[in-house]
Amino acid sequence: MDVDQEKPSYIALLEVPEDKIEIVPGASADLTSMTFSIKEEDHTLGNALRWCIMQNPQVDFCGYSIPHPSEAKTHIRIQTTESTNAIDTMNKGLDDLKAACHMVRSKFHQRLTEGKYTRSEQ
Amino acid sequence: MAGGHVNDPNGPRIRIRHLDENTIDFVLSNTHLSVANSLRRTMIAEVPTMAIDLVEFHDNTSMLVDEFLAHRLGMVPLTSHTVDEFKLTRDCTCTDYCKECSVEFNLHVKCTEEGTRTVYSSELISTNKDVVPVTEEGDGGKGIILLKLRKGQEINIHCIAKKGVAKEHAKWSPCAAVGFEYDPHNNLRHLDYWFEKSVKNEWPLSKNAEEEIENDPDAPFDFKAEPTTFYFNVETVGSLKPQNLVYMATRVLQEKLGGLQLALDEDQNPESNANMDDAEPWV
Numbered sequence: 001m002d003v004d005q006e007k008p009s010y011i012a013l014l015e016v017p018e019d020k021i022e023i024v025p026g027a028s029a030d031l032t033s034m035t036f037s038i039k040e041e042d043h044t045l046g047n048a049l050r051w052c053i054m055q056n057p058q059v060d061f062c063g064y065s066i067p068h069p070s071e072a073k074t075h076i077r078i079q080t081t082e083s084t085n086a087i088d089t090m091n092k093g094l095d096d097l098k099a100a101c102h103m104v105r106s107k108f109h110q111r112l113t114e115g116k117y118t119r120s121e122q
Numbered sequence: 123m124a125g126g127h128v129n130d131p132n133g134p135r136i137r138i139r140h141l142d143e144n145t146i147d148f149v150l151s152n153t154h155l156s157v158a159n160s161l162r163r164t165m166i167a168e169v170p171t172m173a174i175d176l177v178e179f180h181d182n183t184s185m186l187v188d189e190f191l192a193h194r195l196g197m198v199p200l201t202s203h204t205v206d207e208f209k210l211t212r213d214c215t216c217t218d219y220c221k222e223c224s225v226e227f228n229l230h231v232k233c234t235e236e237g238t239r240t241v242y243s244s245e246l247i248s249t250n251k252d253v254v255p256v257t258e259e260g261d262g263g264k265g266i267i268l269l270k271l272r273k274g275q276e277i278n279i280h281c282i283a284k285k286g287v288a289k290e291h292a293k294w295s296p297c298a299a300v301g302f303e304y305d306p307h308n309n310l311r312h313l314d315y316w317f318e319k320s321v322k323n324e325w326p327l328s329k330n331a332e333e334e335i336e337n338d339p340d341a342p343f344d345f346k347a348e349p350t351t352f353y354f355n356v357e358t359v360g361s362l363k364p365q366n367l368v369y370m371a372t373r374v375l376q377e378k379l380g381g382l383q384l385a386l387d388e389d390q391n392p393e394s395n396a397n398m399d400d401a402e403p404w405v
Contacts, residue, residue: 020382
């Protein structure tokens with residue numbers, strides 16, 4: 001397989017179900033506090049995304065939970081300062097985590113092509 | 123933020139220590155535990171591979187019952203470097219299965235001589251030259267023993283392999299094992315070792331301990347310290363090369379996040395949605 005280094009621009013072509021992410025009723029009117037409900041996701045995404053969102057200094061609170069173990073759903077709660085809103089913060093968190101993944105990928109590629117590692121023949 | 127990492131403009135670092143046919147040993151550093159754990163979890167459960175999912179038994183006079191063999195066949199690793207060319211069955215337009223979402227295998231063996239006839243996974247005849255049972259030099263290129271037949275016994279089956287992820291069934295996992303360690307000296311005290319007389323003697327340090335220094339046991343405990351270096355040892359089942367597994371895992375994660383952004387955009391622009399009656403349904 002080709003080591004694919006292309007930028008993931010094809011993401012715009014992904015088919016995502018309309019109800020993949022929903023906003024749980026009860027958000028504040030100024031949109032600074034919100035709970036997002038994400039379908040078919042678990043700790044793989046939840047924990048890393050929660051951390052990434054928390055890195056944003058405009059975020060007062062961010063936490064995630066899986067409300068019930070037999071429902072494939074993750075809830076992410078975001079509370080921000082008044083200078084921004086939860087949706088923008090979520091978007092920024094996703095951007096940052098995506099960039100971190102891209103970074104891991106390009107660093108890995110770099111090291112792999114450098115070839116400074118041992119190989120055993122069996 | 124330059125480099126994309128939120129804490130550090132230099133971003134995550136990687137050092138590959140060892141690579142061979144089935145394993146890769148690398149160190150991921152300068153990132154958060156949750157990111158390293160996401161990578162680990164993605165490699166185990168969310169990188170797609172091919173595996174036998176349906177088995178039609180035309181004839182089975184062997185010692186093993188149909189469902190036992192079907193389960194066994196599902197576990198056979200298939201080379202999956204072309205997995206991206208396949209669709210998931212649920213996304214495919216076909217009603218049952220087709221060549222865009224599956225690969226077919228046939229196996230027809232009858233034992234006609236005295237003694238035992240051993241049937242190996244390499245005897246499965248594939249309809250796609252890129253998706254075949256994994257074999258190694260160590261097993262003489264024969265693969266895995268599927269069953270054994272005595273004189274007069276016969277097996278005639280048709281298998282359909284599909285694309286899938288290990289979230290659904292572990293047979294689709296490209297990983298045999300993922301070793302994951304951080305803080306080998308237990309400086310952060312995330313572990314509370316059980317011991318009889320001495321922790322040091324009863325819990326030998328891993329080789330990763332050579333890369334870090336142990337904290338002075340008399341120094342005050344730094345309760346704000348966080349792990350930053352993560353030691354991975356990924357062992358594949360042979361369906362994917364270990365380096366490609368890491369690439370695919372990062373890509374799966376990126377797609378997951380990108381997909382979420384698309385869905386979030388749709389939420390924000392209700393014009394593009396079908397239900398326009400409630401513009402701000404969340405308030």
